[in-house]
Amino acid sequence: MKILITGGAGFVCSHLADKLYEKGHSLILLDNLLTGNVKNIEHLLSNDNVDFMEHDVQNHIEISDDVDFIFHFASAASPIAYQENPVNTLKAGSIGTINTLGLAKVKKADYLLASTSEIYGDPEVSPQSEDYWGNVNPNGERSMYDEAKRFAEAATATYSRTYDLNTKVVRIFNTYGPRMQLNDGRVVTNFIVQALKNEDITIYGDGSQTRSFSFVDDTVNGIIALMESNQNDVFNIGNPNEITVNELASTIVDLTNSNSKLINKDLPQDDPKQRRPDITKAKKLLNWEPVVKLEDGLTQTIDWVNSQL
Ligand SMILES: NC(=O)c1ccc[n+]([C@@H]2O[C@H](COP(=O)([O-])OP(=O)(O)OC[C@H]3O[C@@H](n4cnc5c(N)ncnc54)[C@H](O)[C@@H]3O)[C@@H](O)[C@H]2O)c1
Missing domain, CATH: 3.40.50.720 (NAD(P)-binding Rossmann-like Domain)
Known part of the structure; x- marks a missing residue:
């Protein structure tokens, strides 16, 4: 076609x-x-x-x-x-x-x-x-x-x-995955960049809001x-597979062996509290369903972000 x-x-x-x-x-x-x-x-x-x-x-x-x-x-x-x-x-x-x-x-x-x-x-x-x-x-x-x-x-x-x-x-x-822009504020790349640089990981709100990736x-x-x-x-x-933003941050810290600390900032307007399809x-x-485990997808994304930094 x-x-x-x-x-x-x-x-x-x-x-x-x-x-x-x-x-x-x-x-x-x-x-x-x-x-x-x-x-x-x-x-x-x-x-x-x-x-x-x-x-x-x-x-x-x-x-x-x-x-x-x-x-x-x-x-x-x-x-x-x-x-x-x-x-x-x-x-x-x-x-x-x-x-x-x-x-x-x-x-x-x-x-x-x-x-x-x-x-x-x-x-x-x-x-x-x-x-x-x-x-x-x-x-x-x-x-x-x-x-x-x-x-x-x-x-x-x-x-x-x-x-x-x-x-x-x-x-x-x-x-999420390789080729995401690193500076557009999406949570996965934000956390990976911060973790790889050993900077504080900024969590908006208390991090109990959920997302599925x-x-x-x-x-x-x-x-x-x-x-x-x-x-x-x-x-x-x-x-x-729904996880809290806090869990995502901790997983990324573990996978990158980072020294980053998690810190909280104000939640932006209209930020949804939960999202799950x-x-x-x-x-x-x-006849479709996702098969890639979060840790595996994150590892590939971390490798890619690392290659860009
Ligand atoms: N990535 C996600 O998690 C996600 C979630 C929901 C929906 N989507 C949808 O998937 C699509 C792709 O998203 P993405 O994550 O790859 O984002 P992206 O920003 O990487 O891709 C969007 C592309 O559209 C181009 N574009 C923007 N405005 C344009 C215009 N007026 N004319 C021509 N090109 C234009 C951009 O230059 C860019 O290449 C979008 O429609 C988005 O709404 C993505």
Whole structure:
């Protein structure tokens, strides 16, 4: 297939591109390099059937070739990155989604949207299954991301119903691994960098809030399972193994043999208290579940961060 990936030079998509390339697909990797880096995909670009297109999804997308499948993943993804680029984030999720859906309509391509666990906001139920509608602050400090992704889901559902497109939505939960940006404030890389430098590990709040972390290979295998399935629906993809932020910090200190101490800082606004995916639907209908243990994924990520420092 000829596949367009928006956000193609980012963390998750660079791994997605690796796997799709291995499967023999031709790729167009579109990115405006806001938070991504060509370094992530450099190793693919010497191949004839992989092209890079520097472009912002908020502008009309012109592609002369046929396109069979579109992944729309372009968006800043970490709270620091989307709060530094609030309008671009809002537009990537709204106008960017309309532009890519319009392209799918013209090219008669199938479509897969990257949504997020953040559409559940600060959830009142745990774990969150796909039929939970969420608890989102519509004008809070994260709303340019959460609400843009909620709009993106609405746009995807509307185009699918109105124009009979095959569309799929993946709600990705916290994913970590090699090629994450080191300075974008995501908790796994923050802690690893601090631990490797023997600096204090900063925990926001008392550290009792929980998260569940999926290694990028597991997340990408889930996304590809959805792509290859005949399901045109919404799926949670993430790891239901829930741990507290304190436990994550201690595990990273142990794995890095660090002397770092854990210190606490104020919790940012709208920081969710717990996050855990219910992946029953993906297990049953996509025959997918995560297999990488946290310690193994962290060890690979630590090695990679070490190589970058
Ligand atoms: N990593 C996670 O834990 C996670 C969780 C939930 C959802 N997601 C979603 O997965 C996708 C990829 O996230 P990631 O973690 O790889 O982040 P990332 O920042 O590494 O990748 C996003 C990519 O999109 C590009 N981009 C941003 N705005 C753009 C625009 N307007 N036009 C074109 N390109 C643009 C960036 O330059 C970057 O390469 C995002 O849509 C994100 O919302 C990720």
